[in-house]
Amino acid sequence: MxxxxxFLTVILFGFITINCSLTQEQFEKSHWDEKTQGPIPTFIExxxxxxxxxxxxxxxxxxxxxxxGLADKIIDVNNKLRRLYVMGFDITMAWYxxxxxxxxxxxSDAITTTMYPEFLxxxxxxxxxxxxxxxxxxxxxxxDIKFLPCPYDVSCYLPNKIIx
Numbered sequence: 001m002x003x004x005x006x007f008l009t010v011i012l013f014g015f016i017t018i019n020c021s022l023t024q025e026q027f028e029k030s031h032w033d034e035k036t037q038g039p040i041p042t043f044i045e046x047x048x049x050x051x052x053x054x055x056x057x058x059x060x061x062x063x064x065x066x067x068x069g070l071a072d073k074i075i076d077v078n079n080k081l082r083r084l085y086v087m088g089f090d091i092t093m094a095w096y097x098x099x100x101x102x103x104x105x106x107x108s109d110a111i112t113t114t115m116y117p118e119f120l121x122x123x124x125x126x127x128x129x130x131x132x133x134x135x136x137x138x139x140x141x142x143x144d145i146k147f148l149p150c151p152y153d154v155s156c157y158l159p160n161k162i163i164x
Contacts (some may be wrong), residue, residue, distance in 0.1 A: 041159035103150035
């Protein structure tokens with residue numbers, strides 16, 4: 001009897017997991033009408049050796065992503081940006097650096113022992129308060145960004161409006 005209950009629990013859990021999972025493609029199709037809204041962009045990644053605040057465009061509204069826990073870790077930046085775009089956030093640029101166990105300036109042998117969480121900084125043409133519901137902190141202007149945590153080996157993402 002005990003084995004039957006365990007077996008049924010495993011089967012039920014598996015069924016619920018399969019039915020509740022939503023692929024990126026299913027999410028996009030359910031939130032986006034390509035006929036009226038155009039294609040969903042892919043985001044082209046470019047590596048930047050050092051991201052300096054003065055490299056950021058002056059206009060637009062900036063948002064830092066602050067994960068609330070392990071479930072919020074960004075695994076696929078391109079899909080995260082595509083999801084936000086499908087939800088109506090017009091991302092014009094984004095910068096991402098994965099979590100680090102230490103910070104090392106390019107060309108240097110020295111490395112800090114400080115742990116650096118991942119950071120995702122996105123730029124929209126104008127502020128959108130709704131983004132704050134998804135663990136983003138609004139930064140009105142780039143002059144309000146005082147520092148970038150370990151700004152080395154950052155990836156810059158630009159939307160490509162044509163899907164390949």
